[in-house]
Amino acid sequence: MIVLDNNVPQISLYYEPVIGDSVPEASRRDWDVSYDLGDSWKQIKKEKRKNSSLFKVDIVVYPELKLRNLVITQIYQVLFNLNPAIEVSLWKGMKFIGQVIIPVYNEYGSSYEQVRQGYIALSQSVRLPYNIFLTATIGTFNNYRWGGTLDAKYIFKDERFSVDGRIGYTGRSRFEDWRWKVSPLKRFTWNIGGSFYWPEYNTSFSLKVEQYLLSEKGIRFDMVRNFRYVSIGFYGMKVQNAGNKGYNGGFRFQIALPPYKYKRRGYIPRVMPSEYFGMSYNAGNEQYYGRSFNPRVDDNMATENSFNPTTVQRNFLRHDLN
Template identity: 55%
Template sequence: MRCNSSNTTKRPTIGFIVYYSAFFLLCLFPLKGFSQDGDRTVDALVEMGFENVGWADDGNERIYTLQNSAYRLNGVGIGKAVDVIREIGLPEGKPCRIIVLDNNIPQISLCFLPVWEDSVYTGERRDWHVSYDLGGTWKKMRKVKKKNSSLFKVDILVYPQLSFKNLIITQIYQALFDLSPAIEVSLWKGMKLTGQLVIPVYNDGYGRLEEVVHPGHLTVSQSFRLPYNVFGKLTAGFFNANQYGVDLDMAYRFRDERFSLLARVGATGNGYWDAFTYHYDPTISFTWTLGGSFYWPQYNTQFNLKVERYLQKEVGAKFEVIRHFRYCSIGLYAMKAKGININGGWRFQVALPPYKYKRTKHWPRVMLSRNFGILYNAGNEQQYYKQYKAEASDNIMKENSFNPYFIKSELLNF
């Protein structure tokens, strides 16, 4: 007696097996090609010295991540990366996006849409759109394994520091020149630890405390990016201007990326180093900044207007205009508080050579700081309008280094 069933099992024929095997292999061939292109591009970028390099392809868009650790100037480094991706890693017939990181935090993205000229597929520098918008792709890249991680790698940056003042009628200038090496290392995403040592080279009129070796900036900072293009950094430790405490710096970038809102608040106290002994006043006071910024892309010029509370508790307004070039940033500023004379001056920041450097395996890199700057107090104000710098690397040139309009101009003018 047989059991009858409506379901019968058919053995696959040899032709059926051959057909589907061939179909499966044909599907794998283009994927293998995509993988080879992406892997070759990542390896080439790592060989050049870029860090946190990865890639992914979801069928609709190819995505690369990278961090410029090979070139002193971000615009130059990103341009070199675009050239490599164009030559060996550009997908055919679909968009490509580059997400640029800073200490593993996404800053900007460059997006390329396919362009055909005379039946030739191109990806020239001028064809890439630069923006703070990540295009919804960053979530896809979080789980992608990246090569040449920046974590736990040590940089030793030597900061040349020059101060001068004109307060004695019989002497043109009194001057102070220091070489201040700083160890900078990242221990997790967005975090940076800085330990700086101030080594006096020349001191004329700046007092006994500046005659001896003493610590400079000793800080730990955490950078972050929130939704809606909100960027921030929280820093704690020992700052300059004889301050210690906590500082929070925030910026919101509008959809029209020429406009930004700026906010900053600090809770700090007074203190100073006598060699390696720290003396401090436990009284904490608050400083803050609230303002806006406009960027004029045609001339790479930035205009800032802020209301601020300074270290002597005076509240005033500050206006800045800063022109950014490839190798330097130059600006003018003016400040006015109620009952206090107007003050102003100029400032500049210059990129220091060498402009290209490469890390040898995991050995610490020793080099000059990325740039050198001076702020000139033309009003000779000695008591009011005082501010501090939370991190040794903070300056006007660094603040503009990921500006989409500035990066785009660097791509076009290389």
């Protein structure tokens, strides 16, 4: 069995009963889950897909919650938005997203009061030989950026180890007074680093060198523990020019939103909440340095782990399969 994401192959599931198993039922240990597709993909890639997403439309509502501590007389300032988006699979690996940000509760100031555009982007993903994944994205992103990015990831033969990187070329993008204002593309950002996955505890560790939006450079360490419906992460940074001698850190979390399964009825658009809701907390309260952006609204630490072989084996293969 080959699992696809927007018709791009991700992992293979190979069933082979354990020798000597006296129970005539399939169990979790009978399945070998791997990024290595072997010869299976060549043999079946022309077969009809089951539950293909091609040309199908989703209307996804992304809740957004932010907290900051900048006012002495107030513990936290709160921002809460509901951000519906139209997501369409156009062809193999290609996805369009158009999002609107709708303020619900705002203590961040007048610039956050308007209904405005969020992500409006085209994203193309491909899988190359030797477990190399590439994704190119153009459009408007979060943190007031617009432009293009290229992401690359390589997974080693020992699938606990991987290297990945991102390069971006962007300008400033802001929607004010019902006008979209942009600056020329002139800012390069990038990151590159490696990751280690600890299967016994479903925990990943990553270390990256990065260049941020003000051209300052830094180094960042992340640790993420994944559970079935929750991912919790902690991070630490050392960034040029930042306060507190450049040190900062915090935590992140992503929570899966119910219902956890959705069925399609042909090409009728599905209306649903986002797969995950999450936020991050900046413990050092640094407002200027060490800032970056995300080019895809559904790219987070939980979805990054969704096709990890151990996660699939633990969470989506039941103990006994009839």
